[in-house]
Amino acid sequence: xxxxxxxxxxxxxxxxxxxxxxxxxxxxxxxxxxxxxxxxxxxxxxxxxxxxxxxxxxxxxxxxxxxxxxxxxxxxxxxxxxxxxxxxxxxxxxxxxxxxxxxxxxxxxxxxxxxxxxxxxxxxxxxxxxxxxxxxxxxxxxxxxxxxxxxxxxxxxxxxxxxxxxxxxxxxxxxxxxxxxxxxxxxxxxxxxxxxxxxxxxx
Amino acid sequence: xxxxxxxxxxxxxxxxxxxxxxxxxxxxxxxxxxxxxxxxxxxxxxxxxxxxxxxxxxxxxxxxxxxxxxxxxxxxxxxxxxxxxxxxxxxxxxxxxxxxxxxxxxxxxxxxxxxxxxxxxxxxxxxxxxxxxxxxxxxxxxxxxxxxxxxxxxxxxxxxxxxxxxxxxxxxxxxxxxxxxxxxxxxxxxxxxxxxxxxxxxx
Numbered sequence: 374x375x376x377x378x379x380x381x382x383x384x385x386x387x388x389x390x391x392x393x394x395x396x397x398x399x400x401x402x403x404x405x406x407x408x409x410x411x412x413x414x415x416x417x418x419x420x421x422x423x424x425x426x427x428x429x430x431x432x433x434x435x436x437x438x439x440x441x442x443x444x445x446x447x448x449x450x451x452x453x454x455x456x457x458x459x460x461x462x463x464x465x466x467x468x469x470x471x472x473x474x475x476x477x478x479x480x481x482x483x484x485x486x487x488x489x490x491x492x493x494x495x496x497x498x499x500x501x502x503x504x505x506x507x508x509x510x511x512x513x514x515x516x517x518x519x520x521x522x523x524x525x526x527x528x529x530x531x532x533x534x535x536x537x538x539x540x541x542x543x544x545x546x547x548x549x550x551x552x553x554x555x556x557x558x559x560x561x562x563x564x565x566x567x568x569x570x571x572x573x574x575x576x
Numbered sequence: 577x578x579x580x581x582x583x584x585x586x587x588x589x590x591x592x593x594x595x596x597x598x599x600x601x602x603x604x605x606x607x608x609x610x611x612x613x614x615x616x617x618x619x620x621x622x623x624x625x626x627x628x629x630x631x632x633x634x635x636x637x638x639x640x641x642x643x644x645x646x647x648x649x650x651x652x653x654x655x656x657x658x659x660x661x662x663x664x665x666x667x668x669x670x671x672x673x674x675x676x677x678x679x680x681x682x683x684x685x686x687x688x689x690x691x692x693x694x695x696x697x698x699x700x701x702x703x704x705x706x707x708x709x710x711x712x713x714x715x716x717x718x719x720x721x722x723x724x725x726x727x728x729x730x731x732x733x734x735x736x737x738x739x740x741x742x743x744x745x746x747x748x749x750x751x752x753x754x755x756x757x758x759x760x761x762x763x764x765x766x767x768x769x770x771x772x773x774x775x776x777x778x779x
Contacts, residue, residue: 494767499776529777537762538770552765559740559762562755564697567741573702574732 378404378470379557380461380487382480385495385532386525388507390541390549391474392425394495397550398472407472408461411437414452417512427457445475445482450520454479470557477528480535491560493553494532495539500525502543536560581607581673582760583664583690585683588698588735589728591710593744593752594677595628597698600753601675610675611664614640617655620715630660648678648685653723657682673760680731683738694763696756697735698742703728705746739763 385391399405411427413434422428429437434453437443446455456473464471473483483490497503503525507518532538537556541549564571588594602608614630616637625631632640637656641649649658659676667674676686686693700706706728710721735741740759744752763769 496770496773498773500779501776526777529774532774533767533771535767537765538767538774539765540770540773552761555758555761556765558755558758562740562742562759564736564738564741567699567743568736570699570701570743571732571735571741573704574729576703 376468378465378468379560380465380483380490381405381470381472381553381557382483382490382492383472383474383495383553384477384480384492384528384535385541386497386503386528387521388503388510388525389495389497390506390546391495393546394539394541394549394553395472395474397546398553401550402554404468405470405472406464407474408456408464410454410456410473410475411443412452412454414450414454444473444486445479447476447478447482449476449478450517450524456483477531480531491537491556492535493537493539493556494535495541495549496529496532498540498542500529579671581668581671582763583668583686583693584608584673584675584756584760585686585693585695586675586677586698586756587680587683587695587731587738588744589706589731590724591706591713591728592698592700593709593749594698596749597742597744597752597756598675598677600749601756604753605757607671608673608675609667610677611659611667613657613659613676613678614646615655615657617653617657647676647689648682650679650681650685652679652681653720653727659686680734683734694740694759695738696740696742696759697738698744698752699732699735701743701745703732 383391383395395407399407409423409427411429411434413429413431416428420426431453434455438446442458443455444458444461446453454476456475461471480492497506504522507521539549539552586594598610602610612626612630614632614637616632616634619631623629634656637658640646645661646658647661647664649656657679659678664674683695700709707725710724742752742755
């Protein structure tokens with residue numbers, strides 16, 4: 374497995390079910406890994422440090438920015454989120470497909486650094502379903518929910534700039550995970566990826 | 577199933593194993609159908625009229641051209657090959673993905689008529705493997721084999737104009753079939769295909 378892996382950027386509104394879909398993908402395809410982001414936000418119930426996020430202080434975060442330790446970072450809902458550079462670069466070099474689950478702001482930064490990355494936006498089947506899911510999660514106050522929904526509305530048009538949009542319909546987690554897999558497979562079938570084979574006809 | 581199906585154009589050199597890969601795809605995914613081409617070439621051992629091709633005379637072929645009965649047609653190795661228009665249009669309207677297995681010349685005609693079609697080129701892992709396969713098939717004279725190889729060499733650069741190149745490696749028919757499926761799935765995840773979902777955020 375010498376071939377470099379693909380970088381896959383996943384975005385989508387809070388409540389789209391990104392984490393669940395990615396969990397399913399990782400369970401069924403060992404050639405994928407998720408990058409673990411660093412954040413200054415407080416852990417939510419069930420969050421595990423080093424698994425869901427590296428939970429660090431604002432001071433630490435700023436110091437790592439200064440040392441060029443992040444591929445991208447963004448401020449979202451008054452907290453910093455960043456992608457540690459070293460992990461991603463090492464995994465790609467070893468042939469793994471590396472998934473970054475990041476916000477739209479961060480995705481735009483990655484597009485400049487990795488033009489060959491695959492950009493996938495995950496959404497529920499409608500804004501209405503998103504509202505229901507966020508409220509039924511019951512982990513945030515109505516005020517936070519309203520804030521997240523406002524951000525979702527503001528960022529949704531950016532979905533049309535992504536390479537693919539995957540609709541994570543209720544009860545169809547496996548389907549959404551297989552769709553991510555298909556996108557990556559298809560990207561690896563584009564002509565430039567196979568030009569060595571075609572070149573054998575030229576001799 | 578009201579959504580219109582996708583038109584999928586498959587090309588590749590004689591001996592690439594296109595027929596075997598497509599047979600595998602059709603067996604495992606009922607939403608795909610193959611268009612049956614009309615041809616003036618003589619049937620090969622095992623060819624069934626109406627299944628592999630409609631075998632018709634040159635006079636009939638020319639008469640159907642005049643009646644606009646073909647989506648595309650081409651002359652290849654001194655024989656006519658054409659895609660009957662009606663079958664394709666009806667199947668697409670019913671929601672089926674319709675596969676056209678056609679030569680490079682015909683594919684270029686289809687690109688003008690159906691800009692949304694998906695163009696897939698199938699090849700063995702190298703020109704050398706292609707030569708071996710054609711010779712081991714033993715159904716054609718060395719002269720015909722040489723002619724086919726010359727055509728393959730001439731047409732291979734066109735592969736780089738297709739949307740996807742699928743390498744049909746020895747013993748990996750199933751993999752190649754699943755790759756066609758993934759290409760079609762991925763095309764249906766492109767942003768424009770899902771703009772209705774994103775539009776629900778705009779209200």
